[in-house]
Every structure is written in structure tokens, then in C-alpha cells.
Amino acid sequence: MSEFSVVGKRVPRLDVLPRVLGEAKFSADLSLPGMLHAKVLRSPHAHARILNIDASRAERLPGVKAVVSGKDVLPYKWGVFAYTRDQQLIPKEKVRYFGEEVAAVAAVDEDTAFEALELIKVDYEPLPALFSPEESLREGAILIHDDKPGNVSVRIFVDEGDVDRALAESYLVQEDEFSSPEENYCMLEPYAVLANFDSTGLDIWCPNAGPHMKARPLSNAFGIPTSNVRVRKVHIGGHHGGRSEVSPADFIAALLSKKARRPVKLVYTREENMNCVRQVHAAKTWSRVGVDKEGKITALDMRVIMDGGAYASTGPIAASVAYLMIEEAYAMPNLRYEAIRAYTNKPPRGMYPHHPRTAYGGLEMQLDMLAEKLGMDPMELRLRNTVYEGYVTPTKTVITSCAEIETIKKAAEKAGWKEKYGKLPRGRGIGMACASVLSGFPMGIRGGSGAFVRFNEDGDATVISGVVDNGQGNDSMIATIAAEELGLPREAIKVVTADTSMTPADQGAYSQASTVISGGAVKAAAADAKRQLLEVAADLLEANKEDLIPKDGKIFIKGSPEKWVSMAKVARTALARDHQILGRGDRWPKGDSKREWVSNPRGQIASAFSFGTAVAEVEVDMETGRVKLLSMTAAHDCGYPINPLAVEQQIQRSALEAGPAGVMFEKHMWTDKGQNLNANFTDYWMPLATDVPNIDAIVVTSNDPYGPFGAKEGGLSISVAMVGAVANAIRNAIGVPVKEFPMTPDAILRAIEGNRESESRRGG
Amino acid sequence: MEQVPVILNINGREECLTIPPHKTLLEVLRNDLNLTGAKNGCEDGSCGTCTVLLDGSPVRSCLLLAVEVQGREITTIEGLSDGEKMHPVQQAFIDYGAVQCGYCSPGMILTAKAIVESAPSLTEAEVRKAIAGNLCRCTGYTKIVEAVLAVSSQKQATS
Numbered sequence: 041m042s043e044f045s046v047v048g049k050r051v052p053r054l055d056v057l058p059r060v061l062g063e064a065k066f067s068a069d070l071s072l073p074g075m076l077h078a079k080v081l082r083s084p085h086a087h088a089r090i091l092n093i094d095a096s097r098a099e100r101l102p103g104v105k106a107v108v109s110g111k112d113v114l115p116y117k118w119g120v121f122a123y124t125r126d127q128q129l130i131p132k133e134k135v136r137y138f139g140e141e142v143a144a145v146a147a148v149d150e151d152t153a154f155e156a157l158e159l160i161k162v163d164y165e166p167l168p169a170l171f172s173p174e175e176s177l178r179e180g181a182i183l184i185h186d187d188k189p190g191n192v193s194v195r196i197f198v199d200e201g202d203v204d205r206a207l208a209e210s211y212l213v214q215e216d217e218f219s220s221p222e223e224n225y226c227m228l229e230p231y232a233v234l235a236n237f238d239s240t241g242l243d244i245w246c247p248n249a250g251p252h253m254k255a256r257p258l259s260n261a262f263g264i265p266t267s268n269v270r271v272r273k274v275h276i277g278g279h280h281g282g283r284s285e286v287s288p289a290d291f292i293a294a295l296l297s298k299k300a301r302r303p304v305k306l307v308y309t310r311e312e313n314m315n316c317v318r319q320v321h322a323a324k325t326w327s328r329v330g331v332d333k334e335g336k337i338t339a340l341d342m343r344v345i346m347d348g349g350a351y352a353s354t355g356p357i358a359a360s361v362a363y364l365m366i367e368e369a370y371a372m373p374n375l376r377y378e379a380i381r382a383y384t385n386k387p388p389r390g391m392y393p394h395h396p397r398t399a400y401g402g403l404e405m406q407l408d409m410l411a412e413k414l415g416m417d418p419m420e421l422r423l424r425n426t427v428y429e430g431y432v433t434p435t436k437t438v439i440t441s442c443a444e445i446e447t448i449k450k451a452a453e454k455a456g457w458k459e460k461y462g463k464l465p466r467g468r469g470i471g472m473a474c475a476s477v478l479s480g481f482p483m484g485i486r487g488g489s490g491a492f493v494r495f496n497e498d499g500d501a502t503v504i505s506g507v508v509d510n511g512q513g514n515d516s517m518i519a520t521i522a523a524e525e526l527g528l529p530r531e532a533i534k535v536v537t538a539d540t541s542m543t544p545a546d547q548g549a550y551s552q553a554s555t556v557i558s559g560g561a562v563k564a565a566a567a568d569a570k571r572q573l574l575e576v577a578a579d580l581l582e583a584n585k586e587d588l589i590p591k592d593g594k595i596f597i598k599g600s601p602e603k604w605v606s607m608a609k610v611a612r613t614a615l616a617r618d619h620q621i622l623g624r625g626d627r628w629p630k631g632d633s634k635r636e637w638v639s640n641p642r643g644q645i646a647s648a649f650s651f652g653t654a655v656a657e658v659e660v661d662m663e664t665g666r667v668k669l670l671s672m673t674a675a676h677d678c679g680y681p682i683n684p685l686a687v688e689q690q691i692q693r694s695a696l697e698a699g700p701a702g703v704m705f706e707k708h709m710w711t712d713k714g715q716n717l718n719a720n721f722t723d724y725w726m727p728l729a730t731d732v733p734n735i736d737a738i739v740v741t742s743n744d745p746y747g748p749f750g751a752k753e754g755g756l757s758i759s760v761a762m763v764g765a766v767a768n769a770i771r772n773a774i775g776v777p778v779k780e781f782p783m784t785p786d787a788i789l790r791a792i793e794g795n796r797e798s799e800s801r802r803g804g
Numbered sequence: 805m806e807q808v809p810v811i812l813n814i815n816g817r818e819e820c821l822t823i824p825p826h827k828t829l830l831e832v833l834r835n836d837l838n839l840t841g842a843k844n845g846c847e848d849g850s851c852g853t854c855t856v857l858l859d860g861s862p863v864r865s866c867l868l869l870a871v872e873v874q875g876r877e878i879t880t881i882e883g884l885s886d887g888e889k890m891h892p893v894q895q896a897f898i899d900y901g902a903v904q905c906g907y908c909s910p911g912m913i914l915t916a917k918a919i920v921e922s923a924p925s926l927t928e929a930e931v932r933k934a935i936a937g938n939l940c941r942c943t944g945y946t947k948i949v950e951a952v953l954a955v956s957s958q959k960q961a962t963s
Contacts, residue, residue: 062841511905
């Protein structure tokens with residue numbers, strides 16, 4: 041598809057210059073005249089009734105301008121769905137996790153705000169606290185939310201085909217249980233908010249994965265129109281799934297500003313960011329998978345118990361993604377999946393690409409064990425179970441463009457799979473896994489994106505889109521799409537994005553929909569502007585507009601490269617004729633609007649699906665259990681890449697988060713009172729540059745019929761697939777599966793030891 | 805609160821300030837001098853986003869008191885380019901795709917500048933060891949290492 045002039049070129053992103061110069065302003069870098077500084081008082085109990093809050097001494101401290109608590113909030117509860125509204129943005133009646141927001145202070149400086157916190161007196165009545173689904177799902181357990189019987193936050197259940205019969209008739213069945221504690225997003229930017237609430241409404245700067253999705257709950261929390269909440273464009277230091285919702289921090293800064301009638305900045309510490317924004321679910325997965333003699337998967341029966349923490353958050357989505365990503369990656373005629381997301385007295389858990397790692401990593405280890413029993417190369421087993429264009433999943437989603445097989449072959453070839461698998465010495469291992477990721481999912485009236493394109497009198501263009509850039513390069517992506525459609529160089533496109541007062545609504549960047557939906561809207565708006573431009577140009581060139589080709593800022597007549605007019609001249613001519621060139625467009629996911637996460641998990645879920653295969657090679661010290669990652673290779677089918685460099689970046693990002701972080705290192709630890717023991721970067725080990733090898737990123741091209749220029753989501757499949765690849769590599773190296781995540785040296789030694797014991801029992 | 809006068813040499817300029825003696829260099833850079841390129845990622849020295857150069861060597865500005873570094877040469881990310889021409893490391897970070905969200909970039913770039921200038925040539929392992937104190941969640945480190953190695957070999961070729 042070399043007909044494109046800018047799309048598909050591997051070039052530097054357009055949006056990074058301010059970030060290397062140190063000019064980029066993140067929320068904590070901003071200030072406004074008269075700005076106050078805020079601090080939050082947090083619960084010292086995991087579960088307690090709030091009996092009384094006396095803030096009078098804090099209010100009298102010189103320099104304190106406002107104190108807020110649950111007394112100041114409307115009876116509004118936040119929830120992603122109508123049926124999951126359970127979180128007051130400052131709780132009124134009770135606290136549900138250690139560290140939950142109880143009150144907050146705005147003062148002339150942080151030191152004063154901090155001092156004031158100690159003067160707030162809160163009387164609590166401690167309640168029994170529940171720290172695991174085992175405890176909270178037990179009959180008779182105290183209820184964390186009075187209206188949620190059994191402490192069940194969400195239950196997802198799908199049962200398609202005849203799983204029991206298929207498993208009974210399977211040639212081989214593999215059954216295992218896997219477990220995992222919590223993980224953290226570890227975005228480098230701690231949460232920070234600047235809010236200014238005045239008579240016109242709320243102006244707010246905060247990390248987000250969709251400004252429009254923050255404006256709505258904030259307007260509800262204050263009882264003001266959504267259009268009176270302006271969530272502003274700001275640099276965002278990572279999202280990774282953890283910033284898709286309104287945060288109590290947003291609300292608290294806004295409420296303090298409203299009360300103090302001055303701008304308020306609230307900057308979280310690393311500990312607050314790790315504990316009080318969102319965490320990643322702990323989970324247990326029980327999985328039974330069958331194959332026939334040829335290695336074709338006959339059925340999967342999977343049950344997942346997720347520790348959701350204190351609130352529902354994105355629970356219905358979080359509890360569903362495991363079966364979706366599995367059924368969209370591997371063809372299987374029968375599927376039963378049950379997920380129970382339980383409330384506990386721990387911090388609330390949100391979305392994360394590879395959670396639950398027990399489901400993805402677990403199933404992939406099972407597939408390798410089955411391949412081994414069949415005497416089959418695990419790559420061959422995967423090749424026999426891929427999905428394809430036109431394939432219908434058990435829950436009735438039709439797969440569109442699909443280059444899954446190519447991702448397997450390319451990753452295997454690059455990693456030297458054939459030369460290595462089965463031929464490595466003990467202690468060395470190689471593993472493979474596949475995954476699929478959906479580009480967007482149904483979000484009702486908020487699922488679409490709109491865009492405008494404005495031609496300026498100099499002949500360049502401004503794109504106005506609600507898309508948000510969290511660091512993945514969405515601003516650069518839409519500029520490239522607009523440039524291609526308009527026939528302008530990329531540098532001639534300015535972008536205005538992610539400002540709820542200025543940009544059209546957008547679904548946000550957390551459903552992997554930005555390229556397909558937001559990018560699609562920009563392409564449509566650019567096409568509309570181009571149509572207007574060509575009408576004027578046709579007049580100037582005395583040609584049919586069908587014969588005109590816009591390229592490099594000029595409009596040519598097809599077949600006569602010497603006949604052209606500059607876009608600047610066309611834009612000015614249009615203005616002289618009393619016409620501004622303004623294009624508009626919107627784009628919507630093609631999902632089945634009747635599909636619903638809990639009540640109706642059937643029907644088309646998304647308009648496009650990306651595919652990926654990861655291969656990892658490890659060396660395990662059999663005496664210490666220490667794992668050294670020798671190589672990571674990842675191939676991702678992103679449709680037609682808008683910018684291959686940006687796709688590589690996302691592939692490499694995903695590989696780090698899934699492999700070393702997700703399999704080898706990361707977990708939270710707790711005291712018996714529910715206090716997080718390692719909410720900091722010293723005790724929570726995220727991978728360093730020395731922990732990982734170079735990550736080989738392979739961009740696999742297909743052509744999606746719905747995505748702009750054939751593009752779809754760019755890299756996330758690897759954040760799932762690399763979990764299975766590293767898990768399988770470790771299994772391959774030591775000869776047994778490690779069923780607890782993360783696979784720390786002690787977990788690996790336990791697995792080796794357990795195997796030795798069972799072997800000696802068998803032998804003896 | 806007690807205030808002390810300090811003179812700091814930052815990006816080649818003398819800055820005279822009166823500050824409480826417990827203020828860290830990071831706080832003074834960000835709050836008193838509006839040099840917000842140095843970030844506060846953890847406040848305990850583990851993430852490296854606050855990295856600045858002290859007499860050419862990378863240090864954690866969150867772990868240093870401003871009063872301690874008087875008379876030393878401090879370089880922040882804002883001082884790395886003159887506004888017209890970028891430092892080769894900055895250009896390489898753009899060209900090689902070593903930047904995603906950009907929160908780690910100022911600290912990472914300053915660390916990279918220091919190592920590139922400290923050794924005539926660098927291996928991948930040396931680069932990885934040198935940047936091991938600068939955390940990044942968005943790049944997988946691969947393109948950062950490539951960018952630094954490219955600058956190092958360019959430098960070798962031209963010297």
C-alpha cells in the first residue's frame with residue numbers, strides 16, 4: 041500500500057519535542073495565581089463507620105482556607121455503569137479500605153495543609169475487615185456495601201456450546217489452578233490535580249484517559265451541567281489502565297476550590313498514587329481445557345475469582361476481558377467462563393491489560409503442557425487453534441481482519457524457535473503465547489468520537505478532536521491521519537485535543553479505540569474538509585474535482601503534474617468567497633448495542649481485533665531460582681500501521697509490563713490490618729533497564745476494513761501474550777509449571793521442590 | 805520559618821534566593837525557579853525522574869538540600885539546549901522513539917548525557933547499568949538504549 045504519503049512511514053512522533061526539552065507541563069507542574077495546596081486525610085482503618093468529624097481546629101489554623109469531608113458532598117455515588125454506582129467521592133458513612141479519603145485541607149502551602157490534617161479529629165467505629173474473596177464471599181460475612189449481598193461486586197457468566205460433553209469426549213484434559221496477588225500500574229507520574237471552581241463552573245487539569253469521561257461524573261457530583269465542567273488538555277505521565285475513571289482526587293481538589301473560591305492543587309505522593317488511585321486485581325483462576333488428538337481445543341471451562349477491593353470501578357469489564365481475549369485469540373467451539381469479582385477491604389481495582397495474569401498465563405502454560413503430552417511442538421498447537429477472518433467466537437463476535445498466523449510465524453522465526461525449542465539444556469527455556477485485543481467496545485451514547493478539521497489561511501490545518509494522549513502518541517496519530525487524507529505534510533497539521541469545552545466528545549483511550557474510532561472520526565472530518573477544498577480548487581484549475589489529487593500542500597490535476605494550485609491559495613480563495621473550510625466527522629464502534637457485560641454477554645463486541653504472538657527465552661538458576669530474561673520477541677498485527685515506530689513503542693511497552701513486570705517481579709504485600717506494605721518503588725520491584733534484554737518488536741501488517749487506512753489497535757496484544765511467553769519459558773526451563781504469580785525465585789524453587797517430591801513419591 | 809540566603813549556579817546563571825534550609829534542590833527548582841522539567845516521581849530517590857547534573861554527574865535532586873549544592877554547577881533539562889539547537893541526546897531520543905509519556909525523559913536524558921560524555925564508547929550493558937536508576941514504564945527501555953548507543957557511536961565517529 042505504497043500509495044500513502046505519510047501513513048505507514050516509520051518516522052519520529054510529532055508530539056515529543058516539548059517532552060525532551062523539559063517544557064511539557066504535567067498537572068503537578070501547573071500553577072495559577074492565588075493557588076492553594078491541598079492534602080488529604082486518609083483512613084487508618086480498613087473498615088470502619090465514621091461517627092464524627094471535627095475539623096474546627098484545622099479550620100482555625102492560620103493559612104488554612106478550606107476543609108472538606110463527607111459532610112460536604114451530595115448523595116452521589118460514582119460508578120462506571122448505572123448498576124455499579126457504589127463510590128462516594130468522599131465517603132459519608134464509612135471507610136472501606138486503609139488509606140481511603142476522609143477529609144481534605146486547602147492551605148497557602150503544603151506544609152500548612154499537612155499540619156492541618158493532624159488537627160482534624162475523626163471518630164471511627166472499627167468494623168470487621170475482609171481481606172480476601174475467600175473471607176468476603178463466605179456466608180455470613182459482614183457486608184462491605186449494604187446493598188451488595190454476599191459481597192459480590194460483579195458476576196460474569198457465559199456458557200456456550202456443551203462444555204461438559206466436549207471435555208468428557210476430549211482426548212486430553214488439563215486442569216490446574218493459578219493464583220496471583222495485586223499488581224500496580226506504576227505510571228511514573230503521581231496523580232495530580234489543579235482545579236479552579238468559580239461562578240462559571242469547574243476548570244480542571246488532571247491525568248485522564250478520556251476527558252469527557254471525567255466531565256460527566258464531576259458534573260453529577262456537583263449537580264451542575266456537564267458543559268460547565270472543563271477538563272483541560274495537559275501532559276499525562278502514563279495511564280496503563282489506571283486512570284480511566286474519575287478519581288476522588290479530582291473531586292476533592294474541585295470541592296476545596298469551590299469552598300475556598302481559589303484555585304487548588306492536589307499532588308499525590310507515590311504512596312497515594314500506588315494505593316489510592318487504582319490497583320490491579322489479585323486473582324485465582326481454575327482452568328480446565330481439553331484438546332482432541334490433533335491438538336485442537338475442544339472446550340475451555342474457566343473460573344476466576346477476583347479481589348476487587350472496596351469499589352466496583354470498571355469491574356464488569358475487568359471481569360470479562362479474560363474470556364474475551366481468549367475466545368478472540370483461540371478458536372474453541374465450547375466455552376464456559378465464570379468470574380466473580382468480590383468486594384474486600386482493600387483499595388479498589390481497575391483495568392489492566394494483562395489481568396488476571398492467572399487466566400492468560402495459566403491457560404498458556406496448560407496449552408504447552410497439552411502439546412507436550414501430545415508430543416507436539418507448542419507452536420504447531422497454536423497454529424492449529426488460531427482464529428481467522430469471518431470466525432465467530434462462542435459469544436457471537438465475528439472476527440474481521442486477522443493476521444494471527446503471521447504473528448506466530450514471524451515471532452517464531454525471529455526468535456529462532458525451531459532451532460531452540462526442545463533443544464535447550466536444562467535451566468534454559470523458551471516459551472510462546474498468543475493474544476487478541478479488541479479495538480473498542482460498546483459504550484452506548486458515549487462510545488463514539490467526533491472531530492473537526494479547520495483549514496487556515498496559510499494552507500495548513502488544525503484538527504480538533506476529543507482524543508487524549510497519555511503518552512502513546514495519539515496526538516501524532518491523528519495528525520498523521522489528517523495529513524494523509526488532506527495531502528499535507530505532517531508538520532502542517534496542528535492538533536487541539538482533550539479539552540471538554542473545545543473538542544467534540546470522544547470515548548477515551550482505555551478501550552483501545554483511539555486509532556479505529558477517534559482516528560476514524562478525524563479521517564472523516566478531513567475528508568469533509570478536503571471535499572470543500574477540492575470544490576474551490578476545481579474552479580481555480582478549471583478541472584473536474586474527481587480529477588484532483590491533493591499532495592504535499594498542493595492540489596494537482598491527475599495526469600498533469602505541472603498543473604497545480606497551492607492549498608494556501610485555495611483556502612484564501614474560499615475565504616474571499618465567504619466560505620471557511622471546516623470539515624466535520626464522527627465515528628462509532630460497530631458493536632452490537634444490545635450486548636452488555638453482565639446481562640447479555642452475546643453479540644458483536646468490537647469493530648476490529650488485533651493479534652499478537654510473544655516469544656521469550658530465559659535462563660533459570662536451578663539452585664537459586666533466579667530468572668534471567670535472555671530475549672523477548674513480539675509480533676503484533678496492528679492492521680495497517682499509521683506509524684510503525686509508534687507501534688514498536690507500544691509493543692515494547694507491553695512486553696515489559698507483561699513479561700518481567702507481570703511474570704517475574706510485581707506484587708503487593710499487606711499487613712494483617714490491610715495496610716499496603718510496599719506502596720513505593722523501593723519495596724515494589726518494577727523492572728529496571730538491567731532486568732530486560734532488547735525487545736524485538738515486529739510490526740505485522742493486515743488491512744482492517746473499518747479502521748482508518750486499515751489500522752487497528754497498536755500493540756496491546758503483547759501485554760497479554762508476553763505473560764504466557766515468559767511463564768512458558770520458565771516452565772520449559774525447569775520442567776514444571778509455576779502456578780503462583782509472580783514467579784519469584786522462591787516460587788520457582790517451591791515448584792521445583794514440589795515436583796521432586798511428587799516424582800520421588802511416584803518413584804518410591 | 806527560618807530562611808537562609810543561597811546562591812545557586814543553575815544552567816550557567818547565578819540564582820540568589822532566600823529559602824528555608826530544609827528545602828530540597830528539587831523543591832527549589834520546581835517551586836522557586838519554575839524549572840519543572842525535573843519531576844517528583846517518588847520523593848525517596850528510587851525513580852530518577854528528578855535527576856539533574858551536579859558538576860556533570862547525575863544526582864537525585866529530591867535527596868539533596870539546596871543549601872548543600874552552593875558553588876556547584878547544576879544543569880537541568882532546561883539548560884541542555886540553548887533554545888535553538890538540541891543536545892544530540894535529546895535529538896536521538898526523538899529520532900529513535902525513546903520517548904512515550906515523557907515523564908522519565910528529562911532525568912533519563914540527563915543521565916544519558918553524563919554517560920555519553922564520560923566514556924569514549926559504550927556497550928549495551930554499560931548503558932543499561934547507567935540508566936538502571938531511572939525507571940521507565942512506557943518504553944521497555946529498548947529504544948532508550950538504542951538512542952544512547954547511537955549518540956555514543958556518532959561521537960566516536962566524529963572524534
